[in-house]
Amino acid sequence: MNVAFLGMAGLLAAAALYWYIGRRAPRPTGAWAMGALLGSLALVFACHAPLGESAGEALVPHLARFLHDCASLTTATALVALALQCNLGTVPARRHIRPRLALLAVTVCAMAALFGYAQMSHGPARAHAPYTLLFASQLGLTAGDFLLQAMRQARSNRRVSVRMGLRTAAAGCVLALVYVAYRLTALVSPDLGVRLAPESSTCSSPVAASCVSGVTSPAPADLLFCLGLVLPAIAYPIGQLRRRRWESRSYEALGALWRDVTGAVPETDLPPPRPADHDSHLLLQRRVTEISDGIRALRPYRSRTVQEAALRIFDTTSEVGNAGVEAAVVYAALTARDAGALPDEVAPPLPAAGPRTDRRADPEWLLLVAAAYAAHPAREAGTRRPEPVEH
Known part of the structure; x- marks a missing residue:
């Protein structure tokens, strides 16, 4: 698990640096959003790795979980920004992206304040409910936003690989919404009399209903996001190679x-x-x-x-x-x-x-x-x- 997740985190971090530093001017549309997306995904995978989680816990209790939550929100917002730029164009999309970035900043600052309060006080349970409510609400709102933008772009884009990639990322949004529903249900479950499994790695089975909702679903959601994003980049050179091969054979025929x-x-x-x-x-x-x-x-x-x-x-x-x-x-x-x-x-x-x-x-x-x-x-x-x- 460490090799898989940390290896993916390293690749995503290198790709993020390429989008930030390696791209020559003029930068393509969405370069900063793509860099933020890849960098936040790298942090998500690093926090998923057992070694990364252990290192975070050694510094500050629950630090890896906090960083994972912030990176997940950043990933979702960057995805929405990219989708808006594809659907509306660079200039019109800025008017729609700014309020979403402001909402992300406010949410992350509020979560950081609650996380800090929980670490400094002897009653962290008091901060758990508002923290979970902030995170789940922002993630659900952003995931639903991207789901609508992705499906709209998937219907109009001419490239098959882009359409498939967007639909794959949209499937990741569905899993993210399942995770959000679980977090919100777990928040209100004491009042409803519903008993849910704790959100930890001690689930009896990764395919159990409660584990799929609370523990297993975030990782496949992140994987689907990555696959949806890299699918067009992988399919394009393969398609170009097949096209050139067909053209060379046709030329000879x-x-x-x-x-x-x-x-x-x-x-x-x-x-x-x-x-x-x-x-x-x-x-x-x-x-x-x-x-x-x-x-x-x-x-x-x-x-x-x-x-x-x-x-x-x-x-x-x-x-x-x-x-x-x-x-x-x-x-x-x-x-x-x-x-x-x-x-x-x-x-x-x-x-x-x-x-x-x-x-x-x-x-x-x-x-x-x-x-x-x-x-x-x-x-x-x-x-x-x-x-x-x-x-």
Whole structure:
């Protein structure tokens, strides 16, 4: 437990220092809120560790619990600040963040005063009820606030990883609200005649109802907060790696069709790319543009007879079948251009080959056409066309 919690605390503290010190100007939106969030989470995990709790108890009784409560409130407020900046923008969000920060400061100061009073007096039980009421009320208010902001942002954000991260953090808010409900119920339980298990580490089982509410739920809530926050940061580079891999493979898969089209219509071959343009996305879009321009230039050579024959062979209810028809027409058009023979009737454009609004749809369509073109029986049996210089 010490290794897990203290290790997580160290990582979060290093990340907080990066957001405070390592980020170059201009700082991104929410940099200070993110730093406060990571730093307070580091303190939360350090207080969860048995070693951290023992060290706090050696200094001042219940110090680790007090620091954990203050860090939890700071974490929740920082989460709300980040959510407000995402939903409203930096400038409009400031008007909403300031009163929340003021409320946090007042609550923490009042809790510190009650904690100090309990340490100096011989009757700490007198401070327990107002302390618990302050902490639970502020945590519940802030957790509910973030839950609303997170769900609102999760519905509108375009990135799947961000939506999943926000929903994961929202699940942590639900556990925090369960914990708040337990603390408030424990506060009034003597008057209600309800007997609850003490909030300590001596629970008989971590899955017992009272232990889940009072002891077990805070740690999973903090873990869900962390997971929800780091999920987009982890998913983004993985998604970018998968995207570049798909683009590189697609670039190579379009090679045969690209060589034949640009070899027959050399005016569609764009100038060699600059060294700065050797990016998988730019290279793929460049190849897609050259193929599309070449196919448009072959329009006078597209034979309607070939198209009708291909329509009888391929199943045009699927994208693969339409790509087979398009590949047969393109191959016949290339052959006709090489021979300088125009068809008797020009083929109309296929509806499936029309323009697409999605930037990935054009490459995917041409990949289907390229696969059908490479498998064309006449091409496999025929001679290769002149190839331009590869770049």
